[in-house]
Amino acid sequence: MVPVLATGFGVGLSLIVAIGAQNAYVLRQGIRAEHVLPLVAICAVSDAVLILAGITGIGTVVAHAPATLTVVRWAGAAFLVGYGLLAARRAVGTQSLDTASGGGAASRRTAVLTMLAMTWLNPHVYLDTVLLLGSIANTHEGSGRWTFGAGAALASFAWFAALGYGARLLGRVFARPVAWRVFARPVAWRVLDALIAIVMVTIGVSLVANG
Template sequence: MPAFLSGFFLSLSLILAIGAQNAFVLRQGLMRQHVFAVCLFCAVSDALLITAGVAGFGALATAVPWFETAMRYGGAAFLIWYGWKNAYSAWQGGAALQTEGPAQTRLSVILATLAALTWLNPHVYLDTVVLIGSISAQYPDRLSFGIGAVLASFTFFFSLGYGARLLSPVFRLPRAWQVLDALIALTMWAIAAGLLLGGH
């Protein structure tokens, strides 16, 4: 149980930080578009990476010296672009949450999450594979630690995705949507700055 709880709360504390992936899940939850598929995809992706880390791949950054640097600069470039996209949406304004109208196909939503916000996000690898993987080595019961970490991911993403709809009345106002886009942009740029400055 101590290993399970440690894994659960470590994973939860890492995921709670606002990032591109979380912002995407929040947006899909507000739009009520393919929420289950998006939450499931993010949680399963985390589960695979956590499993890889706990299984012993946490030493990847040490074994391959250029791995962390490549992830840092590649991730920073993507986050700068993603932040600009949201900043432009905030600048344009005039958009409000619409619960009706054409929805994105499930394929396009999952591909956007897969290609950009999950597997190309350096924080995902550093937090799950490297950090959780290395910390799990301190526990004799690594299986319980890993299960706790995976469960935290499922709990968080489904809570975020389905809890977002409680905020939908607020996001019917164009100004609220502008504020959200602006906050997402600033967050992405702050993360990118941290990566470029060598932070984690």
């Protein structure tokens, strides 16, 4: 079972590590040290639930329900583009941000709802976890499919925990003294928000353009 578990871990990690909406948001909140635990838990538990759904055959239903994916695709695209524009506004704005004091912190409710939307309104999540991982898991006989799924779910937990809590190591870079600030906002935060804006808008537009 160990080789199957390792295979599931490797395949799951290869799909999760790619830069996406979840990763970008977890990284930003991790640097700010805001609500990291609930965000990591949402990502990991959501992936585990979707992987389970794929193994139990829900992937077949999703594959034959294009109308459902179409609704999710448009809703997800609108949300991601909207969030991307907000990130772009932060990148060019003059609002001060103090990571040490928690200035400008988002509420736990706002952070949780944002992460839930980024997770469940992204069709890529269903394609990667329900369809792809579910299909690969079911190529293993007997309990092998559950072992593969457990490995993939473990990869999700390990990655998001490492991303969320490891991001705190970048806190000093994003809290430079006044000499590193431009228009009362650290340059590093402007760059991060600009990158997040690019990622979010690109994913949102691609959801519509690529169907």
